[in-house]
Amino acid sequence: MISLQEMGQRACEAKYSLQKMTAEQKNQALLAAANALREEAEEILSANREDIAAGEANGMHPGMIDRLRLTKARIDAMAEGLEQIVGLEDPIGQVMETFERPNGLVIEKKRVPLGVIGIIYESRPNVTADAFGLCFKTGNAVILKGGSDAIRSNMAITKVLRESLNTVGVTPDAIQLIENTDRSATSAFMKLNEYVDVLIPRGGAGLIRAVVENSTIPVIETGTGNCHVYVDKAADLDMAVKIILNAKTQRIGVCNACESLVIHESVREEFLPILARELRSKNVEMRGDEGVRIYLEDCIPATEEDYGKEYLDYIISMKTVSSVGEAIAHINKYNTRHSECIITDDPAAAEQFLNEVDAACVYVNASTRFTDGFEFGFGAEIGISTQKLHARGPMGLKELTSYKYIVHGKGQIRG
Amino acid sequence: MISLQEMGQRACEAKYSLQKMTAEQKNQALLAAANALREEAEEILSANREDIAAGEANGMHPGMIDRLRLTKARIDAMAEGLEQIVGLEDPIGQVMETFERPNGLVIEKKRVPLGVIGIIYESRPNVTADAFGLCFKTGNAVILKGGSDAIRSNMAITKVLRESLNTVGVTPDAIQLIENTDRSATSAFMKLNEYVDVLIPRGGAGLIRAVVENSTIPVIETGTGNCHVYVDKAADLDMAVKIILNAKTQRIGVCNACESLVIHESVREEFLPILARELRSKNVEMRGDEGVRIYLEDCIPATEEDYGKEYLDYIISMKTVSSVGEAIAHINKYNTRHSECIITDDPAAAEQFLNEVDAACVYVNASTRFTDGFEFGFGAEIGISTQKLHARGPMGLKELTSYKYIVHGKGQIRG
Numbered sequence: 059m060i061s062l063q064e065m066g067q068r069a070c071e072a073k074y075s076l077q078k079m080t081a082e083q084k085n086q087a088l089l090a091a092a093n094a095l096r097e098e099a100e101e102i103l104s105a106n107r108e109d110i111a112a113g114e115a116n117g118m119h120p121g122m123i124d125r126l127r128l129t130k131a132r133i134d135a136m137a138e139g140l141e142q143i144v145g146l147e148d149p150i151g152q153v154m155e156t157f158e159r160p161n162g163l164v165i166e167k168k169r170v171p172l173g174v175i176g177i178i179y180e181s182r183p184n185v186t187a188d189a190f191g192l193c194f195k196t197g198n199a200v201i202l203k204g205g206s207d208a209i210r211s212n213m214a215i216t217k218v219l220r221e222s223l224n225t226v227g228v229t230p231d232a233i234q235l236i237e238n239t240d241r242s243a244t245s246a247f248m249k250l251n252e253y254v255d256v257l258i259p260r261g262g263a264g265l266i267r268a269v270v271e272n273s274t275i276p277v278i279e280t281g282t283g284n285c286h287v288y289v290d291k292a293a294d295l296d297m298a299v300k301i302i303l304n305a306k307t308q309r310i311g312v313c314n315a316c317e318s319l320v321i322h323e324s325v326r327e328e329f330l331p332i333l334a335r336e337l338r339s340k341n342v343e344m345r346g347d348e349g350v351r352i353y354l355e356d357c358i359p360a361t362e363e364d365y366g367k368e369y370l371d372y373i374i375s376m377k378t379v380s381s382v383g384e385a386i387a388h389i390n391k392y393n394t395r396h397s398e399c400i401i402t403d404d405p406a407a408a409e410q411f412l413n414e415v416d417a418a419c420v421y422v423n424a425s426t427r428f429t430d431g432f433e434f435g436f437g438a439e440i441g442i443s444t445q446k447l448h449a450r451g452p453m454g455l456k457e458l459t460s461y462k463y464i465v466h467g468k469g470q471i472r473g
Numbered sequence: 474m475i476s477l478q479e480m481g482q483r484a485c486e487a488k489y490s491l492q493k494m495t496a497e498q499k500n501q502a503l504l505a506a507a508n509a510l511r512e513e514a515e516e517i518l519s520a521n522r523e524d525i526a527a528g529e530a531n532g533m534h535p536g537m538i539d540r541l542r543l544t545k546a547r548i549d550a551m552a553e554g555l556e557q558i559v560g561l562e563d564p565i566g567q568v569m570e571t572f573e574r575p576n577g578l579v580i581e582k583k584r585v586p587l588g589v590i591g592i593i594y595e596s597r598p599n600v601t602a603d604a605f606g607l608c609f610k611t612g613n614a615v616i617l618k619g620g621s622d623a624i625r626s627n628m629a630i631t632k633v634l635r636e637s638l639n640t641v642g643v644t645p646d647a648i649q650l651i652e653n654t655d656r657s658a659t660s661a662f663m664k665l666n667e668y669v670d671v672l673i674p675r676g677g678a679g680l681i682r683a684v685v686e687n688s689t690i691p692v693i694e695t696g697t698g699n700c701h702v703y704v705d706k707a708a709d710l711d712m713a714v715k716i717i718l719n720a721k722t723q724r725i726g727v728c729n730a731c732e733s734l735v736i737h738e739s740v741r742e743e744f745l746p747i748l749a750r751e752l753r754s755k756n757v758e759m760r761g762d763e764g765v766r767i768y769l770e771d772c773i774p775a776t777e778e779d780y781g782k783e784y785l786d787y788i789i790s791m792k793t794v795s796s797v798g799e800a801i802a803h804i805n806k807y808n809t810r811h812s813e814c815i816i817t818d819d820p821a822a823a824e825q826f827l828n829e830v831d832a833a834c835v836y837v838n839a840s841t842r843f844t845d846g847f848e849f850g851f852g853a854e855i856g857i858s859t860q861k862l863h864a865r866g867p868m869g870l871k872e873l874t875s876y877k878y879i880v881h882g883k884g885q886i887r888g
Contacts, residue, residue, distance in 0.1 A: 424882025467839025471719035
């Protein structure tokens with residue numbers, strides 16, 4: 059097992075060779091990696107079976123076992139993921155702007171890789187291949203730290219990817235995995251500023267908080283979503299039911315699912331019984347304030363904590379307001395800056411909501427479930443940023459780049 | 474003195490009202506602030522005299538006293554700075570991209586303020602007004618933490634600015650100053666994630682390192698510059714002398730000054746005596762490797778530490794290389810990712826250098842001293858970023874913004 063320090067050095071050397079590669083060279087390597095995953099599927103599955111067995115022996119929750127489990131189909135999906143990345147435009151080298159100064163200096167702003175990206179993630183082993191693909195396409199070296207439950211699977215996937223790079227003459231250090239599963243290794247990784255340019259945590263709220271609090275490397279915070287749907291007094295109520303059901307129940311464990319309903323008092327009487335019927339049919343537990351509960355006898359009282367919570371479960375909180383301004387204030391107080399929606403036919407209410415709600419993605423009359431790199435047409439996604447620095451919302455290839463200024467002179471000096 | 478928690482809350486309330494202001498409203502407030510600085514100059518100067526007296530009593534270095542000192546002219550320059558910001562285009566509200574998805578969703582990417590910006594800086598009190606002006610124009614609330622040496626001056630300036638905002642009906646909490654000069658207040662400020670979106674340190678390497686290591690708020694690292702000039706074998710040597718002299722001595726205490734010369738072995742014999750004559754005339758101490766010292770008897774041996782050092786002084790380190798590749802490797806090992814220059818008439822050497830050197834700004838045949846928001850034509854500068862996340866190089870108004878995605882639907886749900 060090599061030291062973190064040495065991994066950092068190797069990643070730095072790799073980044074200089076990756077940034078020189080053409081899009082065509084990178085695509086060939088990605089195709090080789092996709093083939094290797096398919097060809098070596100049995101090796102990966104065998105390592106994965108060991109992880110599963112260890113998980114079961116440790117009494118791991120069945121839902122977690124499912125996240126951890128690889129199958130031939132899932133490995134094939136990982137390979138397809140890499141092939142899809144081949145089809146995307148390479149942003150590296152794009153000239154974003156060119157300007158000439160009065161003194162004759164010509165300044166180009168050119169897209170470059172970030173350099174070395176660190177990714178800390180939880181138990182899904184497919185992240186290992188996905189993250190590699192996106193980082194590699196954008197000329198970045200990646201250092202991965204996966205969950206200890208998936209260590210054998212991640213090691214097997216990394217080995218296959220590294221060997222495939224070797225066969226096409228690309229430095230295998232484009233992808234490195236931290237094999238030490240101690241927490242101390244994670245702590246040290248988060249302070250590897252000398253080598254790592256950016257750290258991206260992918261996982262639950264606890265993991266993300268730990269990284270934000272302990273990393274000295276710049277972090278892109280991703281993924282926590284306490285998303286609201288606000289039903290305005292001018293809402294199309296049929297549409298509102300469909301959107302809330304979709305946003306709440308189409309997939310419950312995801313960051314862009316709706317966790318909270320905000321409702322204008324004037325539509326409660328008509329709307330709540332219809333909505334509640336649908337929510338009950340999906341076994342969604344309702345937790346509301348007094349203004350909601352007078353219309354719904356099976357709605358239990360919501361606490362302050364409910365309004366701040368990302369349930370990721372069949373539960374929804376409900377809050378009554380008397381104006382769009384009050385809805386905005388409630389959302390800005392409790393949301394995680396992820397995705398927020400207003401259902402209304404009133405353009406003025408929509409505009410106020412879209413402008414004043416503080417979130418990466420604000421919707422009028424559409425489900426919050428669309429906050430996603432693929433749904434946005436980016437073709438890929440490394441995560442959904444909930445911070446404002448660098449990237450906000452779905453992050454595709456462009457969001458894994460930086461830029462540099464290239465200045466062409468003829469001997470200019472400053473006066 | 475109000476608590477940090479309360480300052481955070483006030484800044485958050487202020488940010489919601491600032492983001493609604495039009496460019497015209499913001500400009501009126503900036504003009505009022507500029508007038509107020511001029512009208513209340515005596516009050517500010519009186520506070521500044523107390524800071525100076527305290528500094529002198531504590532044996533403060535005369536150079537530091539000079540940085541701390543305000544005069545009528547310097548206050549006028551602060552007011553002019555605000556007036557210049559009025560003339561710059563307001564980036565807020567710009568639609569950066571619009572795209573329609575196959576399902577009919579129309580997505581706009583719109584520029585918005587970052588929200589609340591924290592700035593930690595050292596003794597120049599003019600930063601108080603400058604930082605306010607840039608943050609205010611971009612709709613951000615700012616919380617400032619200046620050096621304890623300038624606390625009376627900063628309080629006086631902040632008071633004048635806050636009162637001027639009040640008179641034009643703008644929330645004074647657009648600018649707040651942390652008056653507690655304890656280190657503990659700085660530590661707590663760096664962990665105010667609930668309210669502060671970004672922290673920008675402005676000052677020496679020690680301050681910046683302390684912020685990077687201790688802040689849990691996203692940081693934009695600014696300002697440390699160990700900048701190199703590489704004289705290639707195909708260099709115009711007259712041009713090289715002029716550029717090195719300018720980059721090294723035009724102003725020594727700044728981050729874009731040249732700290733290190735890298736020289737191709739084949740031009741040493743002709744070039745070094747000419748350059749050395751000029752450097753001696755400016756009293757620049759030379760510290761070089763053996764390959765340089767055989768041509769310069771007054772050049773003292775350079776240590777490993779010299780190559781990594783931002784002198785901010787009349788000292789230059791010198792290193793011999795035998796190729797542009799070796800020059801690039803040396804620079805990438807020791808630089809601070811700020812500004813790097815190659816002097817050459819060989820387009821291939823220039824291209825390799827510009828592509829492979831890892832720095833915010835890379836130059837061919839021009840002084841590194843041009844890395845500056847004004848010189849780049851941004852009209853203003855909050856600092857020079859040496860990190861790759863968010864902004865790189867000179868940061869003007871646009872770099873103080875984020876974006877949000879505004880999604881217009883007609884009832885779309887995800888299938």
